[in-house]
Amino acid sequence: MKEVIIKSEKEMLDFGFSFGKKLLSGSVIALVGDLGAGKTHFCQGVCQSFGYLECTSPTYTLVNELVSQDIPVFHFDFYRMKTIQELWEIGWVEYLDKDGIILVEWADIFPEAFPANTIWVKITHNDRGRKLTIIYP
Numbered sequence: 001m002k003e004v005i006i007k008s009e010k011e012m013l014d015f016g017f018s019f020g021k022k023l024l025s026g027s028v029i030a031l032v033g034d035l036g037a038g039k040t041h042f043c044q045g046v047c048q049s050f051g052y053l054e055c056t057s058p059t060y061t062l063v064n065e066l067v068s069q070d071i072p073v074f075h076f077d078f079y080r081m082k083t084i085q086e087l088w089e090i091g092w093v094e095y096l097d098k099d100g101i102i103l104v105e106w107a108d109i110f111p112e113a114f115p116a117n118t119i120w121v122k123i124t125h126n127d128r129g130r131k132l133t134i135i136y137p
């Protein structure tokens with residue numbers, strides 16, 4: 001487990017970028033934190049580390065597929081999903097089998113959907129900024 005304090009949105013982007021640089025294809029990253037915690041900023045940093053400069057929150061779709069660079073990034077948001085059935089219907093299991101990086105915002109809505117090798121990133125506020133708690137498998 002690792003804890004990091006992030007003091008600004010720029011720091012969040014930079015941290016996501018360096019975190020992304022260390023990931024191998026096949027990594028699954030589960031993000032947990034309230035609305036406005038900084039999940040999307042973290043994801044944007046990760047996406048940029050794989051060469052995707054345009055990376056917007058998939059809140060109005062269930063998954064953004066970024067596939068134009070060497071390593072694909074699949075950016076999910078579970079916020080609007082009502083049942084785990086929807087996850088099976090969009091092919092979650094097939095995504096887990098693909099080469100690439102899986103990023104999931106609101107992952108704690110269906111924690112049971114994640115494989116054992118998932119890296120969990122929990123974001124909370126404290127008086128010094130956002131606190132990231134990273135739990136490695």
Ligand SMILES: Nc1ncnc2c1ncn2[C@@H]1O[C@H](COP(=O)(O)OP(=O)(O)O)[C@@H](O)[C@H]1O
Pocket residue numbers: 006007008009012033034035036037038039040041042057105129130
């Ligand atoms: N330390 C920080 N890290 C990330 N975002 C921050 C930070 N401090 C303030 N913010 C602001 O908080 C909001 C985070 O939004 P976003 O990344 O979309 O969160 P989420 O996806 O968790 O809802 C943005 O408006 C951003 O400018």
Ligand SMILES: [Mg+2]
Pocket residue numbers: 039040057059105
């Ligand atoms: Mg978001």
